[in-house]
Amino acid sequence: MSTPVNLDNIRQAPKVLLHDHLDGGLRPQTVVELAEAGGYSGLPHDNAEDLGRWFVTAADSGSLERYLETFAHTVGVMQAVEALQRVAAEAAEDLAADGVVYAEVRYAPELFQEGGLGLDQIVQAVQDGFREGERRAEAAGNRIRIGTLLCAMRQNARSTEIANLAVRYRDVGVVGFDIAGPEAGFPPTRNLDAFEFLRQQNAHFTIHAGEAFGLPSIWEAIQHCGAERLGHGVRIVDDIKVDGDGTVHLGRLASYVRDRRIPLEMCPSSNVQTGAADSIESHPIGLLARLRFRVTVNTDNRLMSHCSMSSEFAALNESFGYGWDEFQWFTVNAMKSSFLGFDERLGVINDVIKPGYADLVG
Ligand SMILES: [Zn+2]
Numbered sequence: 443m444s445t446p447v448n449l450d451n452i453r454q455a456p457k458v459l460l461h462d463h464l465d466g467g468l469r470p471q472t473v474v475e476l477a478e479a480g481g482y483s484g485l486p487h488d489n490a491e492d493l494g495r496w497f498v499t500a501a502d503s504g505s506l507e508r509y510l511e512t513f514a515h516t517v518g519v520m521q522a523v524e525a526l527q528r529v530a531a532e533a534a535e536d537l538a539a540d541g542v543v544y545a546e547v548r549y550a551p552e553l554f555q556e557g558g559l560g561l562d563q564i565v566q567a568v569q570d571g572f573r574e575g576e577r578r579a580e581a582a583g584n585r586i587r588i589g590t591l592l593c594a595m596r597q598n599a600r601s602t603e604i605a606n607l608a609v610r611y612r613d614v615g616v617v618g619f620d621i622a623g624p625e626a627g628f629p630p631t632r633n634l635d636a637f638e639f640l641r642q643q644n645a646h647f648t649i650h651a652g653e654a655f656g657l658p659s660i661w662e663a664i665q666h667c668g669a670e671r672l673g674h675g676v677r678i679v680d681d682i683k684v685d686g687d688g689t690v691h692l693g694r695l696a697s698y699v700r701d702r703r704i705p706l707e708m709c710p711s712s713n714v715q716t717g718a719a720d721s722i723e724s725h726p727i728g729l730l731a732r733l734r735f736r737v738t739v740n741t742d743n744r745l746m747s748h749c750s751m752s753s754e755f756a757a758l759n760e761s762f763g764y765g766w767d768e769f770q771w772f773t774v775n776a777m778k779s780s781f782l783g784f785d786e787r788l789g790v791i792n793d794v795i796k797p798g799y800a801d802l803v804g
Pocket of ligand 1: 461463650673742
């Protein structure tokens with residue numbers, strides 16, 4: 443007999459997460475404690491409960507200014523080695539407790555230099571934190587592996603430096619690179635040197651594209667820059683026409699993305715907060731999954747969206763009726779699309795994901 447689909451049972455299902463920001467996933471209590479320890483005085487509340495609510499409300503407000511303010515605070519309290527270690531360790535623990543078995547967590551090292559840290563110190567601190575979190579999770583009975591993605595910020599001009607950093611740390615758990623930050627006015631092609639360097643190094647990268655901005659951003663990311671995956675990629679629906687009778691027409695770019703199995707790192711709750719989608723029910727993930735694009739489900743910013751992988755799955759169950767079959771499909775899609783080696787991906791799919799879902803389907 444199949445296990446009922448509800449939040450508690452979804453937590454037991456093995457899940458894979460490809461798009462999660464380290465500075466978007468802090469525990470509210472940790473923000474409070476790190477602010478105190480580091481002498482950061484800008485927080486709007488000094489108790490965890492009010493602060494946790496404030497993050498969600500501010501991110502929900504529809505105001506870009508308030509949305510960015512949420513990250514000013516999390517980044518503001520992460521300017522020391524101990525702070526970075528702690529946040530990384532807790533991220534691994536929290537994801538593992540939610541049933542995530544493999545996650546790629548990303549952050550932009552250049553944002554954590556306000557206190558004088560060097561880029562190497564920052565990467566080392568976060569790597570140490572992830573390893574510590576993996577150990578604690580295992581002690582608690584939850585096995586997880588974390589791969590790191592290093593981001594460069596689109597509005598800065600440091601992408602080549604950060605791409606170098608990603609390659610230097612690839613044998614100790616940095617599995618790829620990304621560019622993040624405002625899409626409008628900062629096309630991915632501004633960072634061509636970095637992408638060319640990464641390709642020469644046989645290194646992996648994804649690009650935030652097609653979240654707020656449309657098809658040209660997606661096209662550039664894939665065809666000019668060589669992105670292996672798309673961060674969000676929601677606007678690919680602008681290249682798909684559905685007639686009144688349900689007949690679907692894919693434009694050339696949408697066809698290319700589907701034919702080449704280019705993974706879409708979709709983040710439903712986050713997209714609703716930033717206005718990239720009106721609601722979960724009307725989120726393009728429904729159409730894209732039906733058309734068998736390589737869709738994956740992700741959290742983006744767990745603190746700001748007050749979400750987890752399990753709550754995202756639960757929301758999709760409510761809006762689209764998805765159950766264990768679809769959850770397994772999303773999870774296998776994500777694992778196939780991860781930046782781990784082929785044999786490691788296959789190992790997780792065959793040894794962890796398939797048996798996990800077989801137990802739930804019964
Ligand atoms: Zn993101």
